Amino acid sequence: xxxxxxxxxxxxxxxxxxxxxxxxxxxxxxxxxxxxxxxxxxxxxxxxxxxxxxxxxxxxxxxxxxxxxxxxxxxxxxxxxxxxxxxxxxxxxxxxxxxxxxxxxxxxxxxxxxxxxxxxxxxxxxxxxxxxxxxxxxxxxxxxxxxxxxxxxxxxxxxxxxxxxxxxxxxxxxxxxxxxxxxxxxxxxxxxxxxxxxxxxxxxxxxxxxxxxxxxxxxxxxxxxxxxxxxxxxxxxxxxxxxxxxxxxxxxxxxxxxxxxxxxxxxxxxxxxxxxxxxxxxxxxxxxxxxxxxxxxxxxxxxxx
Numbered sequence: 001x002x003x004x005x006x007x008x009x010x011x012x013x014x015x016x017x018x019x020x021x022x023x024x025x026x027x028x029x030x031x032x033x034x035x036x037x038x039x040x041x042x043x044x045x046x047x048x049x050x051x052x053x054x055x056x057x058x059x060x061x062x063x064x065x066x067x068x069x070x071x072x073x074x075x076x077x078x079x080x081x082x083x084x085x086x087x088x089x090x091x092x093x094x095x096x097x098x099x100x101x102x103x104x105x106x107x108x109x110x111x112x113x114x115x116x117x118x119x120x121x122x123x124x125x126x127x128x129x130x131x132x133x134x135x136x137x138x139x140x141x142x143x144x145x146x147x148x149x150x151x152x153x154x155x156x157x158x159x160x161x162x163x164x165x166x167x168x169x170x171x172x173x174x175x176x177x178x179x180x181x182x183x184x185x186x187x188x189x190x191x192x193x194x195x196x197x198x199x200x201x202x203x204x205x206x207x208x209x210x211x212x213x214x215x216x217x218x219x220x221x222x223x224x225x226x227x228x229x230x231x232x233x234x235x236x237x238x239x240x241x242x243x244x245x246x247x248x249x250x251x252x253x254x255x256x257x258x259x260x261x262x263x264x265x266x267x268x269x270x271x272x273x274x275x276x277x278x279x280x281x282x283x284x285x286x287x288x289x290x291x292x293x294x295x296x297x298x299x300x301x302x303x304x305x
Contacts, residue, residue, distance in 0.1 A: 009065045009066065009067055009118070009124065010065065010066040010067070010068060011065065011066075012059060012060045012062065012063050012064060012065060012066055012125070013060060014057075014060050015053065015056055015057055015060065017214045017215060018053070018057055018214075019207065019210045019211045019214050020057075021203075021204075021206055021207040021210055022206075023203060023204050023206075023207050024050075024054070024057075024203075024207060027054060027198065027200070028054065028057060028058055028061065030198065031043075031054075031058045031173075031198060032058060032061055032062070034196045035058070035062065035171055035173075039195065039196045040146055040171070040172035040173065040174065040194065040195040040196070041055075041058065041172075041173050041174065041195065041196055041198060042173075042174040042175070042176065042192075042195040042196065042197040042198065043055055043173070043174070043175045043176075043198055043200055044175070044176050044177075044178070044197050044198070044199050044200065045177075045178075045199060045200030045201060046177065046178060046201075046242075046244070047177060047181075047244065048244025048245055048246045049200040049201060049202065049203075049244065049245075050200065050203070050245070051129075051175040051176075051200060052127075052129050052175055054200070055127050055129070055173045055174075055175050056127065058173060059125045059127055059171075059173060062125050062171055064123060064124055064125045064169055064171065065122070065124045065125070066124065066125045066126075066127060067115045067116075067118055067119040067124045067125070067126050067127070068115075068126075068127045068129065069115050069116070069126065069127070069128045069129065069131075070129045070130060070133075071128065071129065071130040071131045071132060071133030071134040071176075072133060072134055073133060073134065073135060073183065075134040075135065075138040076138050077137075077138055077140070077141050078114065078154075079114060079138065080114055080115065080116040080117075080138065080139075080141055080142075081114055081116055081117050081141055081151070081152075081153065081154065116141070116142075116145070116151070117151060117153075117164065119170060119172075120145060120151045120164055120166045120167060120170050121164060121167065122167060123167030123168065123169030123170050124169075124170065124171075125170075125171040125172075125173065126170070126171065126172045126173070127173045127174075127175075128172065128173070128174045128175070129175050130175055130176055130177060130184075131174050131175070131176055132176040132177070132179070132184045132185050132186075132187055133183055133184060133185070134185070135185060136185055136186070136187075136188050136191075139188065139191060140188075142172075142191060142194075143188075143190055143191060143194065145166055145170075145172075146172065146191075146194040146195065147194055149165065149166040149170075150163045150164070150165060150166065151163060151164040151166060172195070174195060202234065202242070202244065202245070203245060205227060205231060208227045208230075208231070208245050208248065209223050209224050209227050210223075211245055211248075211249070212226060212227055212245070212248040212249055212252055215249045215252070215253070216248075216249060216252025216253050216255075216256060217252075217256060218252045218255075218256075218262070222252075222262045223248065223252065225262060225304050225305050226247075226248040226251055226252060226262070226273075226305075227248050228300070228304040229273065229277075229297070229300045229301060229304050229305065230243050230245075230247045230248050230277070232300050232303075232304070233277060233281070233293075233296060233297060233300060236296050238292055238293055238296050239281035239282065239293060240281060240282045240289065241280065241281050241282070242281070243277055243280050243281050244280070246280065247276060247277055247280050250276045250280075251272055251273050251276050251277075254272050254276070255268070255269060255272055258272065260272065262305060263305060264301050264302050264305045269301075269305070270298075270301060273297060273301060274294055274297055274298070277293070277297050278290050278293055278294055278297070281293055
């Protein structure tokens with residue numbers, strides 16, 4: 001299949017509104033150095049720490065076309081490598097002799113390369129987002145790709161080759177949530193040993209302010225007020241789940257839509273902030289726990305807004 005016909009390939013374009021503070025720049029530079037040394041990268045961290053965005057940013061810096069896969073419990077090796085999908089029908093009609101009509105039909109199963117094979121064959125950048133959501137046995141085919149630079153191919157694939165030599169330009173970037181998250185499998189030791197893991201935590205204050213301003217269109221001053229509320233709520237120890245940068249972005253975008261003013265005396269702002277932050281930090285549904293969190297949020301709004 002010609003490269004220009006591949007619908008699974010993304011252009012390595014810079015991300016719009018991407019914020020590159022010193023902290024983000026440092027992470028990206030380390031990741032690119034590991035890639036240049038020939039190692040796959042693994043961004044690991046809790047939800048909301050920008051793993052996928054960083055992976056896309058690093059891939060744009062690599063400059064090769066991008067193939068993206070999202071981890072799924074239903075995945076099998078064929079979902080990565082390829083499989084037989086549908087049939088190819090060939091029909092020949094012979095009417096050379098006017099009084100004789102000959103027809104010949106041939107029906108064969110049709111092999112289609114999937115995204116891992118495409119990336120390995122053409123030297124694209126593979127982003128495997130939340131790869132630990134796929135069952136470990138589905139990812140076994142990656143072991144030889146990352147170590148021996150060989151992709152084992154099923155016997156049914158056209159061409160007869162039993163393996164594919166990985167293009168030297170091939171790059172792999174993985175992301176994952178912590179293993180205690182629901183729906184996440186434990187990483188195979190052999191696969192983890194073949195990649196360099198970069199653990200991501202919450203961004204520093206300057207980065208969170210810059211992201212909030214860039215994603216919401218709020219002024220730096222208003223963005224800082226919301227970030228102060230969220231960071232202090234995170235450090236209060238009252239939350240079941242620590243709020244991430246998604247909280248300030250959600251508040252800022254909603255405030256824009258509702259036409260509210262960022263002020264402790266504005267009921268629209270207070271209602272928006274309370275609902276979003278309570279939702280993000282408490283998922284058990286305990287009214288007592290939520291009441292305590294709302295009390296903390298109200299105090300922080302009064303202090304910083």
